[in-house]
Amino acid sequence: MSNPDTPADADQLRAEIEQTRADLGQTVQELAAKADVKARAKQAAGDAGNQVRQKLAGVKDQAAQAAGVVARRTSTARHQLADSDLPARLRQPLPLAVIGAAATAVIVAIVIAARSRR
Template sequence: MSGVDKPTDPAALRAEIATTRAELGHTIEALAAKTDVKARAQDAAGQVTGAAREKLGAVRNQAADLTGAVADKASSAAATVRHAVRDADLPAMVRRPVPLAALVLGTVAVGLAIYLLRRRRS
């Protein structure tokens, strides 16, 4: 401020002083914020955390999409294999492995029962 534009009216002087005080207050607040290392670090950490959460959400969505696509392809491949096995000229036990597995499991269970009974008697 130069000497030429100084107001001479007391009300104008008070208004200019109030404006200068307000500007000075804003400047001091800005300087204090810059020197508050803890607050700046917390602010930066909050920004990084927010960015990481956004990235995590995007990755989760992408993984969910890929999982759905893989599941669709797997079920399609399984259906193709089922049709190929059903249409192939194979024995019934091979075409339907569930009865074969049940037969094997039953045989193992009977064998285990006999083993345990003999062990208990001796």
């Protein structure tokens, strides 16, 4: 019983056999890669580490932007306070320093929280 799809030419039959072997070898390699739990775990850990680094970089950028906004607002408030009609005692820079320190503490807390999530 011969299969009508089977080539009659021996060279063509050999070529099909080689192609089938190559396909089978590729399939075996793919299955072996899926079965390699240690390598897959390393890959997953590396991917997770990259995601954490990207998020941390984003948090650092946000903190830097927030610090810039706080610095600009503090400067503006200082100038407005200096130009105001308030008594000299109320125009001291100490309240502005407290506001700046509080803003810095908030920014540091955000960065620390982002790092602890790793």
